Amino acid sequence: MKLLKERIQKDGTVKEGNVLKVDQFLNHQMDIELLNEIGKEFKRRFADKKIEKILTIESSGIGIACIAAQYFHVPVVFAKKSQSVNLDGESFITKIESFTHKRTYDVIVSKKYLKKGEHILIIDDFMANGCAVNGLLDILETAGAVVEGVGIVIEKGFQDGGKMIRERGIQVESLAIVDGMDAEKGTVTFREA
């Protein structure tokens, strides 16, 4: 997605340790016009799929998922990271490891909001080693839901999350795939579409 790649080049910053910061427009401050273009693009890429609900994970996936959901005309469910006193009753729970925060946490979705046979699109802001998406896929498998695809805004193509999930036969659509970053030069290299 050209508009997104140009924005990453313009306003993203590269830090040591393969960290790409896009908090100017995606995951701290959010450019809602860009999010609308991202939502339209997800709709275009999953146009032939029957999608009944979008599943994402807090926090930075939520805004993207909500804006995208307007183009699919479906509700959004966001998985919560760690038990809350407001989440009672039975829940689907899995453990995931965060690349960003360097720790493991529980991810929870209420059983009320994921039903057997429901057709689900996963949306998230980033994918690197795929731990967050794999956690959501675990939950969907336990729920008996139908995974229609995974929509990612930025994939780190030099880590193996995307490859592993595509090898399972799941349609993964990443709007920008970063193949390399140079912190010294501040440059980002994208995979050709």
Place this chain on the structure above:
Amino acid sequence: MKLLKERIQKDGTVKEGNVLKVDQFLNHQMDIELLNEIGKEFKRRFADKKIEKILTIESSGIGIACIAAQYFHVPVVFAKKSQSVNLDGESFITKIESFTHKRTYDVIVSKKYLKKGEHILIIDDFMANGCAVNGLLDILETAGAVVEGVGIVIEKGFQDGGKMIRERGIQVESLAIVDGMDAEKGTVTFREA
């Protein structure tokens, strides 16, 4: 807001300890059509204000703020709860106490995304004792930003957050004000508009 109050009556559940659960449509599963109506109503109530940015707090404020921002044509910034390795540089930090989670945490906004003199609307899903909103107001005061108002989806009118913030001369618009709840009967009493 009639549509919202009807939805709370229909799909909200009341638990012991003045807990109102609205995770069927607002803060776990999100009804995007309802969120659009909420966004339009915030725009109507703050129509005469100059608003340049919406500030919210993770996680459940994010979806509401992003959908509402479409009607104001402004970006959203969400305050983060606890330091992340991806948030470098200088940040505004304050401490707030969570009613839901019964703990204190740091709330952080990068100084890059809140400027002196910027006109800000705060949006959040719930207000009870007002700790989250007060934390955001602290940050805005430190930043030297102009607070144009506070938009809340559900206010617990029997707690004093709303009253205290209105007494400071800030326009607080709550789309549903709950004056009482009865866990045994499962009923919610709203303040007359």
